[in-house]
Amino acid sequence: MNHQSVCEEQTFHQVHSDHATPLRNFLFYKFGDLEKAKDFAQDAFIRLWDNCSKVPFEKAKSYLFTIANRLFLDDVDHQKVVLKFQYRQGTSEKQMETNPEYLYQHDEFKERLEMAVSELPDKQRAVFLLSRIDKMKNKEIAETLDISLKTVEKHIASSLQNLKGKLDELSNSKI
């Protein structure tokens, strides 16, 4: 049993440094607006702080994700999701070079993949990107989003297959 309380500033800061970025990223993956994702992530932390006595430390993470998700759902003006990504700082030129094994043409590959990712179903996309970009373990994703491990795995594998399907479509239409 962990007796840490979120009301302790130190613990709260710890929760923040562990989860703020994944939370913002999750909102971005799901809803596609980075500015709003930041705002709602912050709002979720404010809610957590206001309710710190009612949220046990172990539940803080799933509380944050649930609240933030709801804030976004309640927000009226949803837009079509069009995700754009940056390359991580520190990604070397070499890694970005064309791998001779690659089957998809490297030109515009990023743009096409971004488009394909944007067209994935929301939940699949969020889970897939939390896994790949935020390097969250499947089990951790399951706990955070309150879904089963099986569902997480299914979302990830389906995402991958859907992405390939979309990319194949896009490549064929280009020819």
Place this chain on the structure above:
Amino acid sequence: MADNEHNDQIIKWLNGELREEQLIQEIGAENFLKYKQIIQEVDQWTPDNEAVVFDPAVVTKKGRVMTMTRWLSLSVAASVVLVALFSIWLLRPDQTVHFTNAGEIQKITLPDGSSSVTLAANSSISWAEDDWSSSGRRLQLKGKGFFRVEKGSPFSVGFQNGEVTVLGTSFEVSEFDESFQVICFEGLVSASDKQQTSRKVAGGEGYLYHHYQWEEKVNITDSIPSWLQEETKFTNVPLTLVLKTLENEYDLTIIKNAVNLERRFTGSIPNKDLDLALKIVFDPLGINYEVKANKLYLSE
């Protein structure tokens, strides 16, 4: 999707439970290399290289954050100073605070060593060291408390909209919104509002102060508050007080919608059985209710 039959193998491969060659055998080299290319690309992505989303101290220090436009930053700076001063005031070494969480009851012995207060759920009591001396005993209440006061110097309980003073007795104060209720179980207490209109409340009597007026006296037959046992008893009280009690006992947020809260309620509600409590309160009044995730939605 048409080709989701390979889900299991893909999962195993991603989990490191299936080697590349095995997956290639299952799905073919072309498919495999495409998956790999997708993954390697996505693995290099990030939504934003600025990882720090905001400073958590902004939340913990102020409780509320606004977008800082230029003209706002001044007022924010001013409020930070205020908050700092307030914290210093709160943290005065001689300030004592006790509080209860939702659904919790706590008995606290007061500094005179013999008097006590039992706090109902979601309530707090505080006093400063110099509030207790031979010339008087004073404390501040938020919420609901049952007091047993030993004879001695004048004893007073202050709260947002009034004050109760006594010599030695047992009584209950329950404040909610702009109103409060004072019930005396033994002895005699004097309850007054901010305008200094007051009522003498004797043992076995209760008074409700609501909409800035004293209501008719209510007779109480119990010798201690009902909420110290299994239920909370109400006699002709506004629905708002009942809702407040439900919120505190069961850790609920009540979404009142357009329900008329000025109706009165008389009856007892259990403290540990939400379903029954809701039935008792709302069924006779014809109010529909639904509980979802610690929220109680009311409608008529």
